Amino acid sequence: MYIIFMGPPGAGKGTQAERVAGELKLEHLAPGDLFRQAVKQESDLGNEVQGYMERGELVPDEITIRIILDKLDDIGDEKGVILDGFPRNYIQAVALDEALEKQNKAIDRVVNIQVEQKELVRRLSSRWLCRECQSPYSSSTADNPCLDGCPGCGGELYQRTDDKPETVARRLEVYYKETAPLIDYYRNQCKLVEVEGEGGVEEITARMIRALE
Ligand code: AP5
Numbered sequence: 001m002y003i004i005f006m007g008p009p010g011a012g013k014g015t016q017a018e019r020v021a022g023e024l025k026l027e028h029l030a031p032g033d034l035f036r037q038a039v040k041q042e043s044d045l046g047n048e049v050q051g052y053m054e055r056g057e058l059v060p061d062e063i064t065i066r067i068i069l070d071k072l073d074d075i076g077d078e079k080g081v082i083l084d085g086f087p088r089n090y091i092q093a094v095a096l097d098e099a100l101e102k103q104n105k106a107i108d109r110v111v112n113i114q115v116e117q118k119e120l121v122r123r124l125s126s127r128w129l130c131r132e133c134q135s136p137y138s139s140s141t142a143d144n145p146c147l148d149g150c151p152g153c154g155g156e157l158y159q160r161t162d163d164k165p166e167t168v169a170r171r172l173e174v175y176y177k178e179t180a181p182l183i184d185y186y187r188n189q190c191k192l193v194e195v196e197g198e199g200g201v202e203e204i205t206a207r208m209i210r211a212l213e
Contacts (some may be wrong), residue, residue, distance in 0.1 A: 001080030001108050002080065002083070002105065002106070002107045002108055003026070003080070003082045003083065003087070003107075003108060003110070003111065003212065004083045004087070004107060004109075004110040004111070004186070005082060005084045005111050005113065005208075006110060006111065006112045006179070007087075007112060007114070007115065007185065008117075008175045008179070008180075009120060009126075009168065009171045009175060010115065010120035010121070010168075011113040011120065012115065012197050012201070012204060013030075013113060014033070014084055014085075014115055015083045015135060015136060016197075016205060016208050017084035017206075018135075018205060019125050019201070019205045019206050020205060020209060020212070021082050022083060022176070023078070023205070023209060024209070024212070026079060026081060026082050026083050027079050027081045027082070027171060028139065029065055029068065029071055029074050029075070029081055029083055029084065029086070029088075030083075030084040030085050031059070031067065031068055031085050032036055032064030032084075032085050034067060034071070035049045035053060035059060035180065036053075036134075036160075038139065040077055040131075042047070045063070045067070048063060048070050049200075052133045053161075053162055054161055054162060054167070055167070056167040056170030056171040056174060057147070057170070058088055058166070058178060061091045061092055062159050064086065064092065065091075065092055065095045065096075068083070068096075069095070069096075069099050071155070078201070084095075087177075088178060088179045088182075089179060089182070089183065090181065090182065093118070093182055093186075106193070107186075107189075109191055109193060109211070109212055110191045111193050111194075111211050112183055112185040112186075112192060112194050112195065113195050114194055114197050115197040115198055116193065116198070117172065119173070119198060120168075121165075121168060124163045124168050125141070126137075126139045126168045127160065127165065128154060128157040128158065128159060129157065129159070129160060130150035130152065130157055131148060131155050131156045131157070131158055132154075133152055133153045133155060135152050135153075137150075138156065158175050181212060187193065193211040195207050195211050
């Protein structure tokens with residue numbers, strides 16, 4: 001089973017992919033997480049992608065496609081996969097379809113998470129992440145964690161450099177220009193399901209799982 005979670009920055013793709021993958025025993029594959037890990041390790045890949053991420057631009061397709069297709073090969077047929085944040089443009093979507101088709105496979109479902117722009121900006125400006133386990137937290141909700149450390153593993157919490165207001169604005173611009181057109185691409189393939197992404201996290205997970213049934 002191959003599932004794509006789509007939606008603008010801050011829609012809750014990462015939060016929901018983690019939860020749904022846990023519930024349905026799927027792999028969670030997110031290029032953003034892989035790139036951040038590479039930057040943290042100061043690897044060659046990290047050095048290549050850092051500038052694009054800090055500017056809120058997409059990392060070049062040849063790098064992203066290669067990394068994701070290699071990871072899909074590594075995962076193999078044992079487990080289904082949730083792709084969170086891939087594909088993000090037409091070139092990536094076609095590359096993914098072609099690679100799967102060669103193995104007689106296909107994307108099963110694409111879930112598009114819908115959230116108003118005002119709420120996206122609010123979420124991103126109050127987001128904190130754990131350096132160790134990558135779990136996201138919000139400093140503006142009632143269940144606000146103690147920002148001294150990750151409630152899950154005790155790791156240090158930090159704010160992403162691309163969550164600065166000017167970079168968020170650029171990421172949203174890139175999303176509407178490059179990624180949003182994929183909604184119609186998958187709708188035309190009858191694979192798209194829309195899910196309302198505002199409300200409680202658990203409630204949205206239940207909606208996501210219903211959308212996949
Ligand atoms: P990536 O890491 O994928 O960032 P993004 O798509 O901009 O998405 P976010 O991680 O910001 O948001 P999300 O939708 O996952 O929401 P989250 O669950 O975290 O990509 C980063 C960069 O990597 C890109 O800009 C690009 O440079 C590069 N990149 C990645 N993929 C690429 C590709 N395919 N091609 C080329 N380049 C690529 O939630 C956000 C916040 O909201 C959190 O604080 C969370 O706790 C909170 N929250 C979640 N749900 C709720 C809720 N229901 N109510 C209230 N708060 C909530």
